[in-house]
Amino acid sequence: MNKLNLLIIILIGITILACSSDDNNQNAFNQSQKLIKKITVSQNDISQSILTFEYGNNKLVSLTNDLDRKTEYAYLGSQLDYERILEYNFQTEIYDLEYEQTDFEYENNILKSDVVTVNGNPIQKHDYFLQSSGKIVLYNFFNFTNNQWNSGGSRIFEYSYGNIIQEVQTDNTDAVVFKLQYTYDDKKHPLKNLDIQIKRRIWGYRLNAMNENNILSYATYxxxxxxxxxxxxxxxxxxxxxxxxxEKTDSNGQVVETISYEYE
Structure with a gap:
């Protein structure tokens, strides 16, 4: 075999390996970028609710709780500009009853605060302190009463390996009101691939989106x-x-809630 033929064979082999590597990388990318589509919550086999996620331009644009409320997310460039919650209108059979809106304020492209309004009237605001990852370390919240903002307290988050292991709620005197403690598995969180701006909005209410993994246990003190x-x-x-x-089980060993997840 002459040198020219040997060189051609080597080049063909490299090309095949490169294509195979690209295919493997593409498959890994597709798997890692899996997006949540629907969450079904059943409680004691009696009540059921369905959360539906809708996307546009690779961003979450709405989150709908069937026949209850729809949350719409509006962006200004890459930043979350405001969040609007609409209630279901049983007469028109669409979500057209505005319930509340949250507007976000940024400083140097970092979330600084938000203001929650109902029918244009301010009711609450939050001042945020974030990790470099964008996850919330602490927020102070204020209630609008007597035509002014009054401190309501703070929520403090402690992390380990990207997961919240403790939340502490304090009042406006910094006294502890309650705390939550968590443990986790080592698997992927169903909302893993959502933008951190959205994760900050749905970190509670069964979604626990600011975590990298899934909660195995939690306790309230x-x-x-x-x-x-x-x-x-x-x-x-x-x-x-x-x-x-x-499956969620209480301290008596009773299954009290079942959640199923569907992906795009």
């Missing part, structure tokens, strides 16, 4: 560190390590 309640969670996962079902 009062101001004197007395245990008030505790729950544990069990999951089923898909082949990519994302949860497809979650």
């Amino acid at each position: 009062d101001e004197n560190n007395n245990l008030l309640s505790s729950f544990s969670y069990a999951y089923q996962y898909d082949a990519d390590g994302f949860p497809i079902e979650r």
Whole structure:
């Protein structure tokens, strides 16, 4: 075999390996960029609610709780500009009853504060302090009463490996009101691939979006560190390590909630 033929064979081999590597990388990318489409919440096999996620230009544009409320997200460039919550109108059968709106303020492209209004009237605002990742470390909240903003307290977050391991709620004197403590699995969170701006908006209410992994247990304590309640969670996962079902169990061993997850 002459040198020219040998060189051609080597080049063909390199090209095949490169194409194979690109295909593998593309598959990994597609799996890692999985987006949540629907969450179904069932409680004690009695009540059920469905959260539906809608996307546009690779951003979450709405989150709908069936026959209840729809949250719309508006962007200015790459930044979340405002969030509007609409209630379902059973007469028109669409979400056209404005409930509240939250407008966001930034400083040097970093979230600084927001103001919540109902029918144009301010009711609450939050001042934020963030990690470099964009996750909330602390926020102070204020209630609008007697034509002025009055401190209501603070929420403080402690993280480990990208997960909230403790939340502490304080009042306007910095006294602890309650605290929450969490443990986690090592699998992917169902909202892993949402923008941090959205994760900050839905960090609570069963979604716990500011975490990298999934909650295995959480406990609530009062101001004197007395245990008030505790729950544990069990999951089923898909082949990519994302949860497809979650069962919530109370301290008596009773399953009190089941959540199923569907992805795009």
